[in-house]
């Protein structure tokens with residue numbers, strides 16, 4: 001079937017209804033189109049600049065199925081290249097991260113500089129190369145576009161994409177709320193956790209900004225934390241901020257366009273958050289509205305297609321790598337304001353372990369729910385995922401005065417994170433991008 005006809009049948013919307021055929025999580029043709037259009041055809045989050053502090057530091061990852069690495073060059077700028085030797089294609093960077101003075105291929109020993117240029121061909125003089133300057137022909141292939149926004153590094157394998165700031169659009173004030181927590185910016189902390197989910201990559205994208213599940217899935221976490229805190233006599237930042245997990249607090253969901261989505265919920269006891277010790281500094285340097293948003297609201301931001309930035313009692317960067325229609329690899333890293341106190345850093349890491357690690361007590365519950373939706377999706381006779389909640393009565397753009405306090409203009413928003421209106425924006429973008437990329441339509 002032509003993709004245009006397939007997509008028309010997969011997303012059904014009217015004023016009262018918005019539903020998505022569960023085939024979007026299973027169809028191999030859709031998956032291939034997604035990888036080509038989004039992960040290998042548009043902006044993809046790669047890494048954070050703090051992971052590449054010195055010339056020669058590198059970080060390897062994938063864009064869709066293509067292995068790439070980012071490195072800090074001698075002049076301090078960043079470069080990104082396809083992770084394949086220019087000779088016969090061996091991956092050049094074998095580890096996820098490290099430090100080198102030059103990239104030496106393990107196969108035949110060719111050497112490449114930090115700027116991607118070939119600087120040595122083993123036994124070049126006996127190779128019979130006709131061109132004495134043959135090394136110039138063997139530079140690494142650069143990633144077509146590489147740009148950063150306030151330390152977050154993105155790449156695109158296609159050159160004909162808009163600027164990164166144009167792509168991020170209305171999400172920038174949300175990113176700023178994380179970065180402005182320290183005058184020195186953010187740093188990704190050592191260590192990460194990677195796991196494979198039995199489900200489609202979009203399930204992780206949806207789950208990361210799904211406020212509706214919190215009071216069911218994470219009630220157990222909140223109760224467990226409360227019991228632990230009482231038993232151990234924990235105080236201050238050692239305690240968990242869990243009011244948003246169980247109570248009726250102010251909240252909202254935003255559709256930023258381009259597939260980007262976000263939710264926030266009010267904290268009932270913000271002083272338990274590690275950032276709270278910075279209150280006076282923040283009040284000196286930022287507007288009262290920015291400080292309010294930073295200290296008093298837990299925020300989850302999803303940047304299409306592959307990264308979630310979460311700023312709750314702990315803080316994380318969560319990346320999503322599609323493997324197949326029914327598998328995705330997820331990696332979580334703790335990110336923190338540079339220069340926070342030892343007590344705050346320690347509290348942030350303990351809260352990260354409690355909630356965000358798969359060995360913790362909340363993400364494991366998320367995964368059980370996510371994988372249940374995957375299993376249920378095999379019931380093809382029951383075809384639709386309903387996403388109609390909050391579809392009526394959402395706010396358009398500048399109608400959201402609360403968001404405007406931080407210079408943020410979402411395309412649409414709901415004044416309740418229980419609503420699912422944000423997914424309308426996600427799936428409209430998803431469908432349009434697939435249509436735009438499809439040569440068969």
Ligand code: FES
Nearest residue numbers: 085087088105108
């Ligand atoms: S494949 Fe790298 S030197 Fe031959």
Ligand SMILES: [Fe+2]
Nearest residue numbers: 214217218366
């Ligand atoms: Fe969750």
